[in-house]
Amino acid sequence: MVPPLALDIDGTLTTPTGRIDPRVFELLPAWDAPVVFATGKAFPYPVALAHFLGREETVIAENGGVAYADGETTVVGDPDAARAVVEAFRERGGEVGWGDGDTVNRWRETEVALSPDADGALLREVAATVDDVEVVDTGYAYHVKSTGVSKGRALGVVADALGVDPAAFVAVGDSENDVSTFGVAGESYAVANADDAASEAADEVVEEGFMDGTVSVLSELRERAE
Numbered sequence: 001m002v003p004p005l006a007l008d009i010d011g012t013l014t015t016p017t018g019r020i021d022p023r024v025f026e027l028l029p030a031w032d033a034p035v036v037f038a039t040g041k042a043f044p045y046p047v048a049l050a051h052f053l054g055r056e057e058t059v060i061a062e063n064g065g066v067a068y069a070d071g072e073t074t075v076v077g078d079p080d081a082a083r084a085v086v087e088a089f090r091e092r093g094g095e096v097g098w099g100d101g102d103t104v105n106r107w108r109e110t111e112v113a114l115s116p117d118a119d120g121a122l123l124r125e126v127a128a129t130v131d132d133v134e135v136v137d138t139g140y141a142y143h144v145k146s147t148g149v150s151k152g153r154a155l156g157v158v159a160d161a162l163g164v165d166p167a168a169f170v171a172v173g174d175s176e177n178d179v180s181t182f183g184v185a186g187e188s189y190a191v192a193n194a195d196d197a198a199s200e201a202a203d204e205v206v207e208e209g210f211m212d213g214t215v216s217v218l219s220e221l222r223e224r225a226e
């Protein structure tokens, strides 16, 4: 039997240019165990991915702020504190950086995400003045979020809802927002493009980057199950 998976999206299921790698559509629909998409992106993104893969919608969004499994949505974190930080950052001349419309934050319920081009030093300075708020840099965005919120904690909630031991999961990821997932899953892999935090936290850093790395992990897990 193949193990359940906790998969990060950006940097893990994507190409270096940020597209979903087409091999996701070959490998994941047939994966014969739960697959949890665990992302920093807002709730609709992983739901849409699961939906169009024909898989059950078992997802973790907003770095753990939102979790969904078995028809149940769990929302944790204090969006007001994050929004206050971003407001103060703006007052000091900072820019969120997504341009008009800002679909990145439109459906975000528990945190605020800023463009990787935003002034990270100023953002951290402002966030340091507010209790229980932290800035997480995934390489794809700066996330201003409650400190207690994490993908790992949400994986515990989702695993419970699925009736699966969290330690049965194999996790694959690429950045500091995956460190907590690696701590909860029984086995963890960082792809070659991972940042230092993810690489250090993972049981293993795979040789290949992005979806090439994830494909090699999935192939090994399948071979092991045969």
Ligand SMILES: O=C(O)COP(=O)(O)O
Pocket (backbone or CB within 6 Å): 008, 009, 010, 011, 038, 039, 040, 041, 138, 139, 140, 141, 142, 175, 177
């Ligand atoms: O939204 C981000 O910043 C990164 O998303 P990810 O957690 O799927 O890599």
Ligand SMILES: [Mg+2]
Pocket (backbone or CB within 6 Å): 008, 009, 010, 011, 012, 138, 173, 174, 175
């Ligand atoms: Mg990622």
